[in-house]
Amino acid sequence: MDILLIHPPVVKPSEPPAGVARLAGALREHGRSYEVVDANIEGLLHLLQGEVPTEDTWTRRAFRHREGNLASLRNGRAFGNIDRYIRAVSELNRVLECVSGPFGTQLSLSNFAQHSCSPVKSSDLIRAAENPQENVFYPYFRDRLLSLLDEHAPRAVGFSLNYLSQAVTTFAMIGFVRRMNGKARIVLGGGLVTSWLKRPCWSDPFAGLVNHLVAGPGEEFLVNLSGGRYSRCVPLPEYAPFRMNPYLSPLAVIPLSTSRGCYWAKCSFCPEQAEGSRYCSLPPQRAIRDLEALSEGEDGCLVHVCDNAVSPAFLKAMAARERAVPWYGFSRVTRDLTDPDFCAALRRSGCVMLKLGLESGDQGVLDDLGKGIRIEDSARALKSIHDSGIATYAYLLFGTPSEDEESARKTLDFITKHSSHIDFLNLSIFNLPRGSREARGLDTYDFTDGDLSLYQGFVHAKGWDRKRVRQFLDKEFKRHPAVARIVRSDPPSFTSNHAPFFMMSHIS
Numbered sequence: 001m002d003i004l005l006i007h008p009p010v011v012k013p014s015e016p017p018a019g020v021a022r023l024a025g026a027l028r029e030h031g032r033s034y035e036v037v038d039a040n041i042e043g044l045l046h047l048l049q050g051e052v053p054t055e056d057t058w059t060r061r062a063f064r065h066r067e068g069n070l071a072s073l074r075n076g077r078a079f080g081n082i083d084r085y086i087r088a089v090s091e092l093n094r095v096l097e098c099v100s101g102p103f104g105t106q107l108s109l110s111n112f113a114q115h116s117c118s119p120v121k122s123s124d125l126i127r128a129a130e131n132p133q134e135n136v137f138y139p140y141f142r143d144r145l146l147s148l149l150d151e152h153a154p155r156a157v158g159f160s161l162n163y164l165s166q167a168v169t170t171f172a173m174i175g176f177v178r179r180m181n182g183k184a185r186i187v188l189g190g191g192l193v194t195s196w197l198k199r200p201c202w203s204d205p206f207a208g209l210v211n212h213l214v215a216g217p218g219e220e221f222l223v224n225l226s227g228g229r230y231s232r233c234v235p236l237p238e239y240a241p242f243r244m245n246p247y248l249s250p251l252a253v254i255p256l257s258t259s260r261g262c263y264w265a266k267c268s269f270c271p272e273q274a275e276g277s278r279y280c281s282l283p284p285q286r287a288i289r290d291l292e293a294l295s296e297g298e299d300g301c302l303v304h305v306c307d308n309a310v311s312p313a314f315l316k317a318m319a320a321r322e323r324a325v326p327w328y329g330f331s332r333v334t335r336d337l338t339d340p341d342f343c344a345a346l347r348r349s350g351c352v353m354l355k356l357g358l359e360s361g362d363q364g365v366l367d368d369l370g371k372g373i374r375i376e377d378s379a380r381a382l383k384s385i386h387d388s389g390i391a392t393y394a395y396l397l398f399g400t401p402s403e404d405e406e407s408a409r410k411t412l413d414f415i416t417k418h419s420s421h422i423d424f425l426n427l428s429i430f431n432l433p434r435g436s437r438e439a440r441g442l443d444t445y446d447f448t449d450g451d452l453s454l455y456q457g458f459v460h461a462k463g464w465d466r467k468r469v470r471q472f473l474d475k476e477f478k479r480h481p482a483v484a485r486i487v488r489s490d491p492p493s494f495t496s497n498h499a500p501f502f503m504m505s506h507i508s
């Protein structure tokens, strides 16, 4: 076999991996032989079958309920009300916490932290590769990888590494594959690897362990590595090999990327801007054909449009569609979205939820960030979208260099004033991307001594530092009754990946 592609744990196990499906689509299109493994869902389900410890009543109950809780996330019963959902997810997380504790690891359905191993330190990741048996997923991946290597003898093994929560286990798996099959080429790509490689002064600390580090789309590289000749077609992603995986969602979720990079790419805090990624997109009609082809034959599904920001052209094409397929995605606040008729048409296209980067309720802060949106447009868009029956998931960012306490209060005012049009909220504290335009001229310092860290701290000129921001959020912002109601609705662990199901009444 040419290539074995692996999606390592841990990311939210609600849907198949978009990146690996895209690579598989390219390999299929070029006639290459490949196998894909979602080691994330497999590994988490393996650990959820762990031994029952004789601990407190809550823990014993969490173990006793695990099959019922998994079933309720798959059959939709957990989505009937948020309290039932929170109980199911918390109990599953409790099981993972108990089985991972003896490995010095704190594990949940969305996170992984091994106390002795930092994902932003290359020396720690190399140590994880040298000692795979110390990883909590080892009993799972030892047997699974051994049988795959034996059965298929792949010429290359590719790992898709997108999040910090995957890094330590990715390297443990790489170390294991190296030990078991010294001949297979190891390829490492994905969003996190792309960010590493685009860092200023990058120098490869993984030489000798990883044969190829790939920045950006990996299709061309993999097709050529496997002996094919890459043609510049953009094939459909391949989800068939993932169809049998029991993802934790009540409908099949189909990730679809209609673009790469961001058509706006001007927000100063955004890695897309700092990394200077090139933007490319599918023509809207082609993107819609892909959406229809991927959802065809599914007995109920939800399309997750994974673009950093869906393009206005794609939104217009969706709004003009006659047929509805449930979908959701991230959008900038555009003029079109302030129009109630346009939003009603989007709703008819199947749009269930839009994620919107509002960031701040202070126009000066928005202008400084390069967001290119007006607050009054955000307010009108929230109303039009929400009134049309589409859920709104608003993203806010605090502690940016130009924000101060007064600006943060303006954000609180904005949210409370428009809270009846906001269904979900995501609150973040600003991280300064290394090498970004924003970092120039600021007094910066390192959060950690990790050589792979992508972000830095900075001395806030207005004294509005992380500690004060955190206090404001915890003691004031989240306690406002209008905000508390929205924050309480956010699905723990899965957040926006599960939020749409709460808006689809037939699910529960």
Ligand code: SF4
Pocket: 262, 263, 264, 265, 266, 267, 270, 271, 272, 273, 308, 309, 332, 357
């Ligand atoms: S719109 Fe979103 S993805 Fe695009 S530059 Fe701004 S923050 Fe980044």
